[in-house]
Amino acid sequence: MDSAETLHQDEAVLLATALVDYVAASAGLQVLFIKGPAATMMGLRAHHVSADVDVLVRPEDLDKMVDLLGGRGWLERPSGVTVVRRYSHSRTLYHPQWNCDIDVHDRFPGMEAPPGSAFDTLWRDRQYLVMAARSVAVPSKPAAVIFQALHSLRAMDNPRHQREYSGLLQRVDVTMYQDIVDLSAELQATAALNPFLDDLGVADLRGRQGTVSEEWRHRTAVQDPGTAYLISLVESPWRVKPLVLARAVFPSRQTLRERDIYLDDSVAGVLRAYVARWRRGLTGLPTAARKIRASRRR
Secondary structure, rough: OOHHHHHHHHHHHHHHHHHHHHHHOOOOOEEEEHHHHHHHHHHOOOOOOOEEEEEEEHHHHHHHHHHHHHHHOOOOOOHHHHHHHHOOOOEEEEOOOOEEEEEEEEEOOOOOHHHHHHHHHHOOOOEEEOOEEEEEEOOOOHHEEEEEEHHHHHHOHHHHHHHHHHHHHHOHHHHHHHHHHHHHHHHHHHHHHHHHHHHHOOOOOOOOOOOOOOHHHHHHHHOOOHHHHHHHHHHHOOOHHHHOOOOOOOHHHHHOOOOOOOOOOOHHEEEEEEEEHHHHHHHHHHHHHHHHHHHHHO
């Protein structure tokens, strides 16, 4: 696969999508490809080069899907800090000879319905798109709108997410409004989607209900390791706080590899990684504190 290094990232994502679909179909697994190229092909976002393939599987198939891809050389990236692992919803795979990742999801943040039930609902309304000459299953257009909206709402302080969110509002046809509201209720995603539904101007439509979960509050607050550690520090018992602080300041090599899988393991390399991490943490601390305070007021 040395030649894969010369692929444009757009090409790599489409080919990896076809690969995942082939591997899943060969094992009799049902998978849905969410966000990314599918959203572009449906006209829900402007063209954007995706960095990874996002695939949704049934919860009971997550380990099998990861193992099947592992048999083809895909390796799992290290997991995040405790506050992130608590709400784990996907496993990220990389391949040394591919310039894109594969995110295997067993659920999607903001959808509070039981993951198996949510998958059944999404699978029921699926459609098909051709990627790399292979027909793959993707969500219905109203479901794709929900995926895009939830993805943006999780990180609205990110300029790209702001642009995609604004673009999505302009691209959603009024004829879809009720379908989006009904489907969001079935997926129990209405609470997380309330800002989007308000911006669409559908407050008068039936199906508006619920309050956001603790997980969603954390998701919208935690967008980087510094914020995650700060939340973990605040929420930990006093006897545990020193350990949390020590792990934040002097993380393990495995934690450092979350940012750089090709970490230089020498003393000098690890020290450079520590200094870069401290600099990022200090710079982002005021923003992290504001986000945590805002999430607790919801």
